[in-house]
Amino acid sequence: MINLSIAKDKKIKLAKMIVDKYEEQEVKQNRQKKMISRYIEVDSWCKKYIQIEGRGLSLMEVICADYIKLCKIKEKFEEYKYEWNKLKWDKKITADYFMIDTLYKRNFPRKEFFSELNVNVCPYCNRNFINSYQNVSTYQLDHFFPKSEYPLLAVSFENLIPVCAACNYHKREQMINYSPYDKRYKIDSLLKFSYVIKDTNYLLDKSGISISIQAKDSGIQKNIDVFELEKLYQIHTDVVQECIKKGMMYSEEYINGLVKTYSNIFESKEEIYQLVFGNYFKGENYCDRPLAKMTKDIVKELFEVIYAEDIDKIFTE
Template identity: 35%
Template sequence: MIKIEKYDKKVEDVYFDAVKAVVDDAYRKKIVNRVKKYMGAAWRNLAEQESDEIFRKWILADYSEIKKAYLQLSKDEMHEETFKKNGKFKRLYQIYYEAYNKVRGKIIRMPGLADQKLNVYLVKNSKIKTCPYCNRNYITARGENVSGAQMDHFISRSEYPIFALCLYNLVPCCSVCNLTKLTKELEISPFDSTMDDNSFTFTPTGILPGEQPSVKIKAKNSQLEQNIKVLHLQEAYDFHSDDLKELVELKEMYPETQIDEICDLINGKRAAAGKANLASTDIRDMVFGKQVPYEEYGKKPLAKFRHDILKDLGVYTR
């Protein structure tokens, strides 16, 4: 899984305005009342604030706040039933549930920019280009109104419509991962700020002569193991044994000594031409590709996979 950073404030403002346009004042107040009553002390303590201000806080709540609210509901069966689609306030949450369909297709008009659907706008401003769940498929748009991504409700909107419009409950992902997940529960969201480059690793096996290369995904905790299991990520990456084999063969063809020899040869010719020397890392990048920093894994398919494998093979040092 690839981490997604928070949206810029401008993007949050655009999203909230779109939500306000489809959820009228009366229902906003009803939602706020339920949030204050059932979502824990942090929300009850906002009682003195204006209803619209609390509604904004709810819609734009960080993933960590959403998770706390969800766990708060899970502690009490009565409260949990209250917020489910078929619970006590069924009609209210049916409206809230359906509002999402109107929001995602809403046309955004901004000065100097072409009109575009809100879901397209969000993906463009998410700072990622590939699915954060699998890092295999691009999710970029094909035009202003044709989204390349689907929006997964991390906490199922069919089970808990109260979270249906929360911005950080919406994970832009590929159709394969969205269909695989459906309403199943994952433990860690791509918006989880605790995720880092060491949360899980791709490890090569069977790379000795005569063996069949394969990739194993190792998670550092049971929560990520659950994500990998639900999304069938191990099965997905089993298909990349050929990619692994190519990287192993490339490393065999270009060991460090070979890289240094090529570097010396090129620098000899560059010196004769009065040009600056190249570093061995420049040659390495030409052969294996530039090392993608952790913050940019989401911009290239298989970026995490390639990084971990090449690090294991000794090509990259970090």
């Protein structure tokens, strides 16, 4: 649920890598004619049936489509699924097989794609680090629109979400309402983390605190439920406990004092926030460190309750 983006020119570069790798493999196996036939037939099918804004899209355009266009392609694919199923070369090599087993499983540039996204944390839960180093990766690729239902979108970049294993397990083939690539929303407008004090000894015993997730939009509740986020986040009550203690210690006056005293160390108040609360302040940086969204919401609530102050003003002035 943390926003992702990939530049159009990067998508074109990666799409060419998919096609080039496919062509190279087919040429080595002396199957160039079959390769050309299959790719051209799928491309021709797209141009005939995936009519968006008055013209047919090429397969490359389907692969590089942004999320809004992807939703329209999905609708067209549903409309012409019967025609898609007729596209096959023998009993095994169908259009589904071509998109999923050939282009996605064998030829998709996972490492390069992940690198271009510049994300360190699972965008679905914002709890777990994801990374890739040499031939080892700690992320899995989720198809936002399941590839079993929408094989045409198997290698569409904005249909692929690098996520942690837990989120991929919970989602599986389920459909959810919000994609990290959907630029029409920001996560701060969809949900808010809060906390509940259950016991007066909460400053010493983290079990006296529980974490709640408040949906600001009815649609986001399905995302929360599918990933069981409210249940999973209860393991992080120690972080909330630390935020409460730090919120009591670091008043606006104290923060301003730190800025003056250590002006040669910190370039901005945002750096003070990062040092004190151990996370990033701005929404665009939520993807850089786990629990960034939760930390921001908890600290914001604390300052409103304790000092009647808005941290957006405190740490950006």
